[in-house]
Amino acid sequence: MRYDAPSPERWDHRGFDTGFGYVSARGAPLVGLLDPRPGERVLDLGCGTGVLTAEIARHGASVLGIDGSPAMIEKALARYPGLDFGIGDGHEFTVAQPYDAVFSNAALHWMSRDPGRVIDNVRAALVPGGRFVAELGGAGNCAELTAAMSTAWREYGLREPSLPWYFPTPAEYAARLEKAGFVVRLLEYFDRPTPLDECPGGASDWVRMFAGSVLEGLPPEIVAPLLGRVDELAAPALRRETGWMADYVRLRFAAVRR
């Protein structure tokens, strides 16, 4: 399934499930970088089903998970009834009392409408000296997958697909953080080829799961052949004997509010 289009909805606690457990599993080291301490107040932005929110809580921090998707928040509440979760859009949220840290895994690249505004909101949600620790897709993320999409779309006479993500370069994101009043203490930019265990059908499954919005409005009869062509085009770079790999590129950073 694809994520709900996030929206600045009222705090609400309804929703359902997703199956992207590997996203959280790969985010676990980021909790180490956050180094949450007992009694600290932490906000988990784009918390999804709350797996890493719970991991942060396990360190004794007091944590609130927010996500733009009611479905995610309902699942998180069902899974971790003792923790605090609520619906909130990265572009819109405000907090009543500032936090010691804002954490975010695999979510900031979805907040693509106005990334600068998201960073401003994070800054406003932090105490002076507060930490912003996050990982997101970086420039070149899924380049083979998206190139295959572009080619297939062109071959079918379709306009270039409008992709929903923001994948910044390290320089671009560091500049945004500094401009917003953060000191960047660590910034890593690295390849992370990732087995597409959840996508046995390969690139076409990935498009349906993660970029379903690009299929909206297409004539239904062309979707299967179009995605079949995406598979053909992406296979030389991404299909291994053991299965499909996604060409993920990550940006991981720790910044401190001045």
Ligand SMILES: C[S@@+](CC[C@H](N)C(=O)[O-])C[C@H]1O[C@@H](n2cnc3c(N)ncnc32)[C@H](O)[C@@H]1O
């Ligand atoms: C790949 S999931 C990561 C979830 C979680 N952080 C984890 O590591 O398991 C990305 C999450 O970002 C959320 N998201 C996307 N756009 C958002 C927005 N504008 N504001 C808040 N959350 C958003 C999605 O609903 C989804 O739950």
